[in-house]
Amino acid sequence: xxxxxxxxxxxxxxxxxxxxxxxxxxxxxxxxxxxxxxxxxxxxxxxxxx
Numbered sequence: 001x002x003x004x005x006x007x008x009x010x011x012x013x014x015x016x017x018x019x020x021x022x023x024x025x026x027x028x029x030x031x032x033x034x035x036x037x038x039x040x041x042x043x044x045x046x047x048x049x050x
Contacts, residue, residue: 026036 022039022041030036
């Protein structure tokens with residue numbers, strides 16, 4: 001069988017805590033170098049109609 005690399009699912013390193021990683025602030029040095037990513041968290045708040 002031939003492996004098809006195009007169909008690989010994205011993976012996360014073992015032991016990585018997504019929320020903790022995303023909550024980290026960039027250091028001044030990283031900001032100066034442009035070595036950071038802006039993270040926006042969206043939350044869907046569904047209210048039960050009464």
